[in-house]
Amino acid sequence: MMNFSYTRATSVGEAIQAVVQDPQARFIAGGTNLVDLMKYNVERPGRLVDITRLPLDRIEETPGGGLKIGALVPNSDLAYDERIERDYPLLSSAILAGASAQLRNAATTGGNLLQRTRCYYFYDVGTPCNKREPGSGCPARTGVNRIHAILGASDACIATHPSDMCVALAALGATVHVEGPDGERTIPFSDFHRLPGSEPEKDNTLSRGEIVTAVELPKPRFGKNHTYLKLRDRLSYAFALVSVAAAIELDGDVIGEARLALGGVAHKPWRDEAAEASLKGKLPSSSAFEEAGDIVLRNAKGHGHNDFKIELARRAIARALGQAAAGTPQVQANKSIN
Amino acid sequence: MADTISASGALDAVSVTLTVNGETRSIDIPPTVTLLDLLRERFHLTGAKKGCDQGQCGACTVMVDGRRVNSCLQLAVMKDGAEITTIEGLGTPDSLHPLQAAFVKHDAFQCGYCTPGQICSAAGMIAEGHATTAAEIRELMSGNLCRCGAYTNIVEAIEEVMGAERAPKLEAAE
Numbered sequence: 001m002m003n004f005s006y007t008r009a010t011s012v013g014e015a016i017q018a019v020v021q022d023p024q025a026r027f028i029a030g031g032t033n034l035v036d037l038m039k040y041n042v043e044r045p046g047r048l049v050d051i052t053r054l055p056l057d058r059i060e061e062t063p064g065g066g067l068k069i070g071a072l073v074p075n076s077d078l079a080y081d082e083r084i085e086r087d088y089p090l091l092s093s094a095i096l097a098g099a100s101a102q103l104r105n106a107a108t109t110g111g112n113l114l115q116r117t118r119c120y121y122f123y124d125v126g127t128p129c130n131k132r133e134p135g136s137g138c139p140a141r142t143g144v145n146r147i148h149a150i151l152g153a154s155d156a157c158i159a160t161h162p163s164d165m166c167v168a169l170a171a172l173g174a175t176v177h178v179e180g181p182d183g184e185r186t187i188p189f190s191d192f193h194r195l196p197g198s199e200p201e202k203d204n205t206l207s208r209g210e211i212v213t214a215v216e217l218p219k220p221r222f223g224k225n226h227t228y229l230k231l232r233d234r235l236s237y238a239f240a241l242v243s244v245a246a247a248i249e250l251d252g253d254v255i256g257e258a259r260l261a262l263g264g265v266a267h268k269p270w271r272d273e274a275a276e277a278s279l280k281g282k283l284p285s286s287s288a289f290e291e292a293g294d295i296v297l298r299n300a301k302g303h304g305h306n307d308f309k310i311e312l313a314r315r316a317i318a319r320a321l322g323q324a325a326a327g328t329p330q331v332q333a334n335k336s337i338n
Numbered sequence: 339m340a341d342t343i344s345a346s347g348a349l350d351a352v353s354v355t356l357t358v359n360g361e362t363r364s365i366d367i368p369p370t371v372t373l374l375d376l377l378r379e380r381f382h383l384t385g386a387k388k389g390c391d392q393g394q395c396g397a398c399t400v401m402v403d404g405r406r407v408n409s410c411l412q413l414a415v416m417k418d419g420a421e422i423t424t425i426e427g428l429g430t431p432d433s434l435h436p437l438q439a440a441f442v443k444h445d446a447f448q449c450g451y452c453t454p455g456q457i458c459s460a461a462g463m464i465a466e467g468h469a470t471t472a473a474e475i476r477e478l479m480s481g482n483l484c485r486c487g488a489y490t491n492i493v494e495a496i497e498e499v500m501g502a503e504r505a506p507k508l509e510a511a512e
Contacts, residue, residue, distance in 0.1 A: 006415055
């Protein structure tokens with residue numbers, strides 16, 4: 001680990017100033033990803049600005065009937081918060097599908113959004129990587145790419161975003177609150193993360209010095225008609241090869257509204273509103289679910305080792321929509337898929 | 339004002355005060371020192387193990403302010419003021435913690451390297467109160483790998499302790 005200076009911020013404004021003033025500075029909260037990356041010398045900040053003492057650790061009800069989750073709320077506290085369990089079970093389930101209990105105890109809401117890819121080449125400083133070192137190349141395209149993207153990738157980068165929580169937040173239509181040198185703003189969740197394009201070094205749309213202060217959830221919907229289905233190389237404590245967050249609002253017998261987002265397949269949580277629209281007004285059925293999957297995967301492209309993900313995603317989408325329609329969400333401790 | 343602990347020289351030591359297993363300890367360390375390295379190399383509490391040093395194996399699990407975490411991913415300087423409990427603080431050879439006794443009884447280890455982390459993690463999991471079935475124990479203990487594959491006996495040991503802890507509450511409810 002490279003040496004660094006340490007600053008403990010006592011207000012959001014101070015934290016922003018500390019990062020703006022020092023180009024080598026980075027915010028740190030739970031540290032579960034940043035410290036890991038520092039040990040690999042992938043991240044080499046000259047200064048860490050500790051934001052863990054800032055007052056961003058509350059979950060508050062909003063006037064619109066939603067919830068505003070402070071950026072420092074630990075993943076475990078969020079997953080087990082009784083309002084989240086009752087009104088946003090999709091979010092609770094997605095969080096509990098990710099990482100381990102120890103990591104969820106340390107990791108924060110804001111940090112979950114900001115975690116970096118688990119691409120092997122990004123982690124290995126002995127290899128080129130356009131995300132780590134812009135312009136150096138992307139060995140994953142022709143190398144070992146079992147875990148890599150099938151949607152929205154570019155010539156420069158085929159990395160995926162590793163979060164489970166973010167897939168649920170994308171499906172639920174959350175809003176990210178940020179504060180920076182130019183003041184406060186909100187970012188729709190779908191616009192927070194970005195596709196790699198020609199600038200894969202940018203994971204998201206934050207500007208230098210901006211800090212995530214909260215994630216806001218809209219008024220609860222979907223009742224029991226949701227699921228988070230995660231498929232991976234072992235039964236627990238592994239990143240998704242493909243995951244699906246699905247939620248359905250029934251209007252009588254037909255689907256009034258559907259939400260569909262995928263993890264493990266792209267540089268960002270992959271919500272597909274065209275696929276969602278295709279389900280509207282239809283009876284819940286295998287054919288409708290399969291058609292939605294076809295829409296999501298219409299431009300999917302494998303890179304060799306990850307070709308299997310296209311068919312896996314197609315089937316996972318149909319299965320997840322079936323679970324959501326039936327009101328039988330996947331239970332994360334139950335390793336058989338109904 | 340921001341508390342700028344090391345303004346220029348990155349190797350400047352910073353002062354950290356922690357309560358470790360009930361004892362308050364202060365030390366000057368570089369900010370790069372992880373909680374795991376502080377415990378093992380400076381405080382000589384070698385129960386918590388350095389397995390992967392990347393948060394992937396759970397051998398370094400300790401309790402920070404009552405919550406189980408991977409100590410290898412915690413910078414000690416950020417934990418200034420925290421209460422730490424390691425395996426050494428859970429029980430002693432003469433007075434084993436119920437989980438330690440149950441691990442011995444159920445032969446819940448082979449080489450023993452992962453055991454301190456398993457037991458601290460199990461203690462954390464029981465305190466969290468979200469596991470009631472063997473499947474839930476397995477899921478919520480999945481952050482602790484056992485290369486010897488003693489999982490079956492680990493689950494049995496934890497189940498026994500959880501059963502014993504539940505019993506009085508059930509009686510009280512009757």
